[in-house]
Amino acid sequence: MPVYKYQPYPGGVVRNPLTPEQLEAGRRLGQRLRAARGDRPLVEIALTAGISPETLRKIETGRLPTPAFGTIACLSEALGLPVQDLADAWTAALRLRSAS
Secondary structure (H helix, E strand, C coil), X not given: CCCEEEEXXXXXXXXXXXXXXXXXXXXXXXXXXXXXXXXXXXXXXXXXXXXXXXXHHHHHHCCCCCCCHHHHHHHHHHHCXXXXXXXXXXXXXXXXXXXX
């Protein structure tokens, strides 16, 4: 089943499917977040970041590959991780694809 990203247009919203590169970028982001969380409970980090544990679980597993910037900023703070590290994790997949 394709994952969709909403794109606004005059008169409504069009859902464009995410590219394979964007899906891979989401998986890399999730892996980076999971590694940064370490042994800390998922619920603790999620609540500290102000999101639901299910949302964090979806991000970590790649089922939510394009979370909102505010979500990433709050997770970054909750994990004590620079936002740039998370941005690098997401964009690394895109750079790898364009290099091949």
